[in-house]
Amino acid sequence: MLFRFLPKNFNFFDLFEKQAQYAVDAADCFRELVSQNVLDDASLLKMHNIEHQGDDVAHTILDSLNKTFITPFDREDIHALAKELDDITDMLYTIVNRMKVYKVAGSNKNLIEFSSVISESVRAVSRAVKGLRDPKRSKDVSEACVEVNRLENLGDTMRDDVLAELFETEKDPVAIIKLKEIYQDAETVLDICEDVAHVVQSILVKQA
Amino acid sequence: MLFRFLPKNFNFFDLFEKQAQYAVDAADCFRELVSQNVLDDASLLKMHNIEHQGDDVAHTILDSLNKTFITPFDREDIHALAKELDDITDMLYTIVNRMKVYKVAGSNKNLIEFSSVISESVRAVSRAVKGLRDPKRSKDVSEACVEVNRLENLGDTMRDDVLAELFETEKDPVAIIKLKEIYQDAETVLDICEDVAHVVQSILVKQA
């Protein structure tokens, strides 16, 4: 195997920040979509484009990782970080696509609440990722990770409450099938944010 | 990156045994809960505490792994073992929490049967993990792993029978939605035990 050096201006940190920004954009787009009365085509297309661009950045990171010898931190952490950041955007796209296929639309108060917690969590993820390039900001990075963990716990409680309510009040089994899956997916976004925080924390521990 | 040595009394084997013990405790607690007519708060709290303590041990293992150079076996196997052992306890907590949210309670003969197979499997996992520290006990470890595999196959058959029966006899689609997920989760516990056995077997092969 021949290892090569990447171009001088190549920077893993820049690409991770780009990925985090796409996750923030996807979270904002998700928030817009669940607040509307209809799933308009323009917002759906916007989400699709964000997901697509996020994919491209993830592929660039993984290809570059395979071609280089010198990396700013452990190869497995770079791989995991690129993968998990991409999963946030993918999952948000999956939910929106599912809403379209299942014809679940109309502003849904539970999804609006989820979207606002997701938006906070993805922003904390973005702060954590941005701080990685500067060892002096490790305290900020840690705090952002703690915030992501807190929001994941909050999301668990929200999902439990929302599902309990769904089973109590919704009498149509088909509506239960659809909404149960979408609510569980929304909580999964927060799980993936927590996975990112775990990778970031493991990078910090190794650098300490 | 600076690698450091862990305190002299630090021992990965002790922590893995602790994790395995939490999995055994969680399996016992699960068995109690599914045999009762109501999900009492005391048992739910007990399960929650077990899960929490298990989490703490898993984090200690992963943090220590990131900080040390000297490990008793391959780093990726330590990582996988800590992760999978934690997943057993997590999954048992998830099932119990789901039963509470879905208001599924009352002693359920299928869950009682699952809980007894899970209890056997988790005890075999614990024997396998305990044997790891002594190369002379590799035969016992292997036998415990074979037992875990046997119980996973048994669990597959149980899940198939139980789901076939559910679709035959239950007429309420909402009850099907709830119980189907809980039965599939119960079988997943046995899958995770098998994943632990695979990691243990891979450690044995490398030591042979």
Add this chain to the structure above:
Amino acid sequence: MLFRFLPKNFNFFDLFEKQAQYAVDAADCFRELVSQNVLDDASLLKMHNIEHQGDDVAHTILDSLNKTFITPFDREDIHALAKELDDITDMLYTIVNRMKVYKVAGSNKNLIEFSSVISESVRAVSRAVKGLRDPKRSKDVSEACVEVNRLENLGDTMRDDVLAELFETEKDPVAIIKLKEIYQDAETVLDICEDVAHVVQSILVKQA
């Protein structure tokens, strides 16, 4: 840890090709089964045997990997390739088993369509895996991977269309529960094929 050399005639490529062939056999068997009006026992047994033989090859690869020092490409890629190829066959077996448990049979036009896309994708996977042993065929390997990616996208659209139609036309919630899971599983086979293609592409990049 003692590393040993494998027997001279041991060849990872031979085993990967065997795994790919089992995946092709499983896809063919799946196609047969979904075209029939009943799930006959002979075909079910055939699928079960393919899955079992595939498992054996996967175990041989992973055990050999743990025992040897010299590998034709990165250890983690060998591990991932063996795992993902095995997952294709497993998933096809899972679907057929689920159809039996749920008593879903009778030639289903949607599953017939899925089975034909799966058949194409698994054959492209097999071409990619076969090309790996000869660096001069890297262009063919790349083309096969692109084809797998194309078929995964096609599968996403198929699944969305089929689920939208299911929710539109099927009035029985229990039938929706069963078919929804089976259609989603069918698409998952194509996702796993894409995962194999990603591993293969990452091997190519490192060899370039």
